[in-house]
Amino acid sequence: MKETRAYGSSRKFSGKLFVVEGCDGSGKSTQIYLLKKWLESLNYVVYFTEWNSSDLVKEATKRAKKKNLLTPTTFSLMHASDFTDRYEKLILPHLRAGYIVLCDRYVYTAYARDMARGCDADWVKNVYSFAVKPTIAFYFRVPLDVSVSRILNGRTQLKYHEAGMDMGFSTDPVESFKAFQGIIMKNYDEMADKYFTIIDGTLPIEAQQRQVREIVKNALNNYVSPIRNNI
Amino acid sequence: MDTVSFYGVGLPYLKNKKLPGKLIVIEGADGSGRSTQIAMLKDYLEAEGYAVLDTGLKRSNLVAGVIDRAKKGNILGKTTLTLLYCTDFADQLENKIIPSLAAGHIVLADRYIFTLIARDIVRGAKKEWLKKLLGFAIVPDIVFYLQANPEILLHRAFAKYGKLDYWESGMDVHLSTDIIKSFLKYHALLKKEFDYMADEYGFFVLNGEENIFQIQNQMRALLKEKILTNW
Numbered sequence: 001m002k003e004t005r006a007y008g009s010s011r012k013f014s015g016k017l018f019v020v021e022g023c024d025g026s027g028k029s030t031q032i033y034l035l036k037k038w039l040e041s042l043n044y045v046v047y048f049t050e051w052n053s054s055d056l057v058k059e060a061t062k063r064a065k066k067k068n069l070l071t072p073t074t075f076s077l078m079h080a081s082d083f084t085d086r087y088e089k090l091i092l093p094h095l096r097a098g099y100i101v102l103c104d105r106y107v108y109t110a111y112a113r114d115m116a117r118g119c120d121a122d123w124v125k126n127v128y129s130f131a132v133k134p135t136i137a138f139y140f141r142v143p144l145d146v147s148v149s150r151i152l153n154g155r156t157q158l159k160y161h162e163a164g165m166d167m168g169f170s171t172d173p174v175e176s177f178k179a180f181q182g183i184i185m186k187n188y189d190e191m192a193d194k195y196f197t198i199i200d201g202t203l204p205i206e207a208q209q210r211q212v213r214e215i216v217k218n219a220l221n222n223y224v225s226p227i228r229n230n231i
Numbered sequence: 232m233d234t235v236s237f238y239g240v241g242l243p244y245l246k247n248k249k250l251p252g253k254l255i256v257i258e259g260a261d262g263s264g265r266s267t268q269i270a271m272l273k274d275y276l277e278a279e280g281y282a283v284l285d286t287g288l289k290r291s292n293l294v295a296g297v298i299d300r301a302k303k304g305n306i307l308g309k310t311t312l313t314l315l316y317c318t319d320f321a322d323q324l325e326n327k328i329i330p331s332l333a334a335g336h337i338v339l340a341d342r343y344i345f346t347l348i349a350r351d352i353v354r355g356a357k358k359e360w361l362k363k364l365l366g367f368a369i370v371p372d373i374v375f376y377l378q379a380n381p382e383i384l385l386h387r388a389f390a391k392y393g394k395l396d397y398w399e400s401g402m403d404v405h406l407s408t409d410i411i412k413s414f415l416k417y418h419a420l421l422k423k424e425f426d427y428m429a430d431e432y433g434f435f436v437l438n439g440e441e442n443i444f445q446i447q448n449q450m451r452a453l454l455k456e457k458i459l460t461n462w
Contacts (some may be wrong), residue, residue: 056307057315060297069293071325073242073367077318078294081311088308120240126363130310 015095016223017132018216019106022140023185024162025147026201027208031140032104034209035216039100044225047094051105054085065161072117075161079110080127087131095132098226107131108139108195112187116180117167135219138212139196144185146202148178232332232372238344239366242325252332253458254369256343258425259377260418261399262387263439264446268377269339271447272454276337279459284331286323287341293322302398313351317364320347324368332369344368345376345432349424353417354404372458375450376429379439381418385411 018035020028032048039046052058061078064070070078094101107128114124151158152174160166163173164180192198197215199208232253235245255272257265269285276283294315301307301315320343331338344365351361379387388395395410397403401417402410429436435453437446 056297056301056311057294060294064293069322069326071321073321073325074293074318077314077321081294081297081314081318084314085308085311088311118243120243123240123363123366126360127314129360 013095013132014098014224014226015101016220017091017095017101017103017134018219019103019108019134019137020140021105021108021112021137021188021196022201023142023144023147023181023188025150026140026142027150027205028138028140028201029104030205031138031199031208031212032102034205035212036102038209038213039102039216044100045227046100046102047090048102048104049086049090050103051109052079052082054082056085057082068160068166070161070166072114072119075117075166076110076114076119076124076127079114083107083110083128083131092132098224100220100223100225103134106134106137108137108188108191111191112184115187116164116183136215137196138215139188139192139198140201140208141189141192141198142201144178144182147185148181151177232369236370237366238368238370239363241369242367245329245369250329250332250369251335253337253462254328254332254340254371255337255454255458256340256345256371256374257377258342258345258374258434259439260379260384260421260425262384262391263377263379264443265341265377267443268375268447268450269341271443272450273339275447275451276339282334282336283339284327284336285339285341286327288316288320288323288343288346294319309351309354309356313347313354313356313361313364316347320344320365321367328369340371343371343374345374345425345428345434348428349421352424353401353420373453374432374434375453376425376434376436377439377446378422378425378429378436381415381422383440384418385414388414 018032020032022028036046036048052061057078061082064074064078091101091103110128111121111124115121158173158177163177165173165176167176167180169179170176199211201208232250235241235248235250257269259265273283273285298312298315298319301312307315328338328340347365348358348361352358388399395414400410400414401420402413404413404417406416406420407413428434437449439446
């Protein structure tokens, strides 16, 4: 019991963790969906989870955002609570049981966004230091104007925090969104060498997916599924 | 407090800022007499003409609902609970304590980061992680620690509530299935952490088992000597 709560990096699991990262509009959610379909077609048991979706914390975050109550620190900590709730309850147990876990956004999203909001880089990294390092973290890189226009074309309105309106870059949501996404992209790019496998997000969807599957296939070389889906 | 100092990296927007108010922290276990002492101190300071804000842990409306709901169902991971408490603390620090200090008030804080640290170390968290996590906390002008033995706390808990609370008895730590044994062990562990921090952070240790008025007089004398004179 008195044992220190485990830090991810020092633990060994039989499960595999694949993560997708990238700016809004980079196409990462499409890619992880297709990856999931493929893994399931091979009869692997796959657990999928996405950012900001803990049943417990999501409502509070939504309410706080609506009322505009958050500072960069509390914004960061609310999202950390959400992540940690999913991590402790879902991600970590699935990995320990030997399953494949797919995460649409992982700690790197927090690094990129919280730093863009002015939180100290080391502080943010410390918050998430208990999280296990992914088997592969894909970064879907697209030029800023591409990702921004993908979002703006599919959307009539940007949300306040999504557009980074709390940053005070501009009173125009579109301008603010561009400026905010620019900083996030810069933060992603700076992390790329250290953490990411980069995929060119401007390639056709199926070409990207072929690359992703090839890389995942290699990573699963020695992996044995604890059970088979259809047995 | 003149120029703000922090325990860690701090809040970027407050670097080198001056806050004219004073931050007074009262720490100690449940039943150590904190609330009684704070109420008396508030009366005294207001009678002396100071503007006083009293505030405590878990009184912000950002996540308090989530914490209460989660505790009722006992469905939270330990790191998640820590981060929620930390969010709550950050919210109070940034939205209540700092504005009050900026306005020149005396802030009486009913518990501070030390309670969060002690509670979580007992639950297996790494101290270095916690200290960095809470590194945005302002260093108070003075910290009083009301020290009391677990046996005294046990009887005060019965006197106050007529029963022992699941969380205050540390039942989630699984020290014993017997609630009285658990309470005593849990509070002994907390006391050990507090006693250690008393040296580490320079608390003024007061014997919480003494007469209420005697303790109050010591606090007032210390405040006069350390804070109020030359302010």
